[in-house]
Amino acid sequence: MSRSDLPSQTCTIARAVAQVGDEWTLLIVREMFLRTRRFDDFLRLTGMSSHLLSLRLKKLEAQGLIRREPYSERPPRHEYRLTEKGRDLWTVIIALKQWGDRWLSAEDTPLQIVHKTCGQVTKPQMTCPDCGEPIEAHDAEARLSQPFELERQAARRAP
Amino acid sequence: MSRSDLPSQTCTIARAVAQVGDEWTLLIVREMFLRTRRFDDFLRLTGMSSHLLSLRLKKLEAQGLIRREPYSERPPRHEYRLTEKGRDLWTVIIALKQWGDRWLSAEDTPLQIVHKTCGQVTKPQMTCPDCGEPIEAHDAEARLSQPFELERQAARRAP
DNA sequence: GTTAGTCAATTCAAAAATTGAAGTGATGCC
DNA sequence: GGCATCACTTCAATTTTTGAATTGACTAAC
Numbered sequence: 001m002s003r004s005d006l007p008s009q010t011c012t013i014a015r016a017v018a019q020v021g022d023e024w025t026l027l028i029v030r031e032m033f034l035r036t037r038r039f040d041d042f043l044r045l046t047g048m049s050s051h052l053l054s055l056r057l058k059k060l061e062a063q064g065l066i067r068r069e070p071y072s073e074r075p076p077r078h079e080y081r082l083t084e085k086g087r088d089l090w091t092v093i094i095a096l097k098q099w100g101d102r103w104l105s106a107e108d109t110p111l112q113i114v115h116k117t118c119g120q121v122t123k124p125q126m127t128c129p130d131c132g133e134p135i136e137a138h139d140a141e142a143r144l145s146q147p148f149e150l151e152r153q154a155a156r157r158a159p
Numbered sequence: 160m161s162r163s164d165l166p167s168q169t170c171t172i173a174r175a176v177a178q179v180g181d182e183w184t185l186l187i188v189r190e191m192f193l194r195t196r197r198f199d200d201f202l203r204l205t206g207m208s209s210h211l212l213s214l215r216l217k218k219l220e221a222q223g224l225i226r227r228e229p230y231s232e233r234p235p236r237h238e239y240r241l242t243e244k245g246r247d248l249w250t251v252i253i254a255l256k257q258w259g260d261r262w263l264s265a266e267d268t269p270l271q272i273v274h275k276t277c278g279q280v281t282k283p284q285m286t287c288p289d290c291g292e293p294i295e296a297h298d299a300e301a302r303l304s305q306p307f308e309l310e311r312q313a314a315r316r317a318p
Numbered sequence: 319g320t321t322a323g324t325c326a327a328t329t330c331a332a333a334a335a336t337t338g339a340a341g342t343g344a345t346g347c348c
Numbered sequence: 349g350g351c352a353t354c355a356c357t358t359c360a361a362t363t364t365t366t367g368a369a370t371t372g373a374c375t376a377a378c
Contacts, residue, residue, distance in 0.1 A: 001206030002334090002366065003182050010269050012259030013189045013252060019263065021182045021255075023162050024336095030172045034301055034311075039355050044314045047160030049337050054356060075345040077354065082296075085262050090296035091285050092258060093172060095250040096180075100171030103244050104178065110169050110307035114300040118290040121302070126250050127286045131277035134288075137249035141273040142193055143280070148269035152193075155203045161337065161363090183365095198326050208366055213327060234374040236325065321378080328371070335364065342357070348350090 010148050019063050020089060024048050025056055026096070029082075029089050032066065037079035065089070094124050169307050178222055179248060183207045184215055185255070188241075188248055191225065196238035224248070253283050 006018035020026060027046045036045055042053055057080060060066045065086035070078045082089075094113065101109045101123075115122040128135045144152065165177035179185060186205045195204055201212055216239060219225045224245035229237045241248075253272065260268045260282075274281040287294045303311065 005206065006182065006186075011189070012264050012268060012270070013256045014186060014259075015263040016255040016259035017182050017185045017189075021180070021185045023165065023176050023180045026176045026180045027165075027173060030170070030176075033296065034303075040353085041315060043355095045311060047164065047314075049339095050356065051338085051358085052336060055335095075354075077345095087296045088258055088261065090299070091254040092251065094285060094299075095254040096175040097172045099247055099251060100173075100175035102247065104174040105171050108304070109171060110304045111171070112302040112304070114302055115287040115289065115292075115294055116298050116300055117292060117294075118287060120287065120289040122287045122289055122294065122299075124285040124294050124299075125288050126253060126283040128274040128277060128279065128281045129284050129293075130274065130279040130281055132291065133274075133276060135274055135276075135281070135283050137192065137246045139275050140249070140281075140283075141275055143271040143273055144193075145267070145269045145271070152204060155206075156200060199324080202326095208368095209327065210329085210367085211365065214365095234325075236374095319378100322376085324375080325373090326371100329369080331366100331368095333364100333366070335362100337360100337362070339360095340358085342355100344354090346351105346353080348352105 010151055016092075019065070020092070024052060025060065026093070028053070028056055028060065029065075029086065030093055032080070032082045032086065033090060033093060037081060039080075042080075060086070095126075098123060169310055175251075178224070179251070183211060184219065185252070187212070187215055187219065188224075188245065189252055191239070191241045191245065192249060192252060196240060198239075201239075219245070254285075257282060 003018070006014050009015060020029065024046065027048070028042060031042055031045055036042055039053065043050055046053070057066065061068060064083055066080045067083055068078045069081055070076070097109075097111065112121045113124065114120070125134050126136070127133060162177070165173050168174060179188065183205065186207070187201060190201055190204055195201055198212065198216075201207075202209055205212070216225065220227060223242055225239045226242055227237045228240055229235065256268075256270065271280045272283065273279070284293050285295070286292060
């Protein structure tokens with residue numbers, strides 16, 4: 001199987017990974033959240049090649065994660081902005097950031113998140129909305145739907 | 160700049176992305192959370208090639224995300240398990256899952272998360288630990304540290 | 319005691335993706 | 349006119365990934 005078959009999987013993690021699970025795509029999305037909107041800025045702030053940036057922006061637009069918006073008619077210019085679907089990736093980026101802050105950084109975080117509502121510098125946490133408690137790997141149990149379970153058992157036995 | 164330069168960036172998101180921001184790595188980590196531990200099972204359940212799986216497992220081990228543990232001496236066999244650093248990626252995987260469930264799936268989620276503490280099927284949320292409220296992109300403001308800010312401004316102006 | 323099967327890989331060639339440098343075209347500014 | 353900006357595109361060289369085949373250490377079955 002190649003990466004291009006991932007979007008057709010049952011697993012929504014696999015599908016999500018197929019849309020945004022690559023290095024440069026995640027960095028483009030990071031930049032979007034830091035209010036970068038123009039081609040040249042993405043280029044310099046991520047350090048990627050213009051060819052690949054162009055491909056990735058097209059892919060992200062086709063997937064509905066970003067949209068191009070004109071900001072000048074003459075010369076024709078436009079900028080890229082996140083759609084709601086794209087903005088909803090905030091949680092993913094923040095999860096990566098918390099993990100990076102914890103495990104990959106000697107110093108303090110280079111990027112603080114301020115909660116506008118309460119004014120605090122915050123480290124967002126995953127919590128269970130039912131009981132309000134923080135939730136981590138060992139507090140959770142995965143339960144597979146029947147079709148997903150069967151699909152996985154078939155894969156295990158099959159050649 | 161190539162992907163191999165990402166680990167040396169100041170940004171902890173870039174560093175995190177350098178460690179786990181690729182398709183197959185994320186799927187391997189997903190499998191780990193579904194209690195897959197053996198080479199052959201990763202192979203069949205992710206659909207990746209054995210060559211790449213071997214490379215990725217080595218990389219993950221070198222990064223301290225997983226460790227090899229013998230489970231049989233004769234024949235010599237071992238399995239792969241997440242370290243604490245690896246388990247801490249749970250939030251990232253769950254963030255991807257929630258996003259995938261919301262935007263990429265017509266049906267119900269193929270994978271439910273049960274909160275062992277309270278017994279509920281739960282959709283974990285990012286919340287602000289200070290005020291306890293859910294937090295999303297529009298509730299948050301990014302604040303860059305001085306060195307990070309300067310680094311970015313230099314990139315913007317420089318060729 | 320040969321044969322088949324399992325597990326955890328490694329090897330290798332072909333195909334695909336990425337990088338890096340250079341070029342394009344529309345326009346504005348001096 | 350000449351240079352600069354922005355948003356790309358083109359293309360060759362390099363790197364990665366794929367997919368198939370093979371290896372080697374063993375076990376279990378005939």
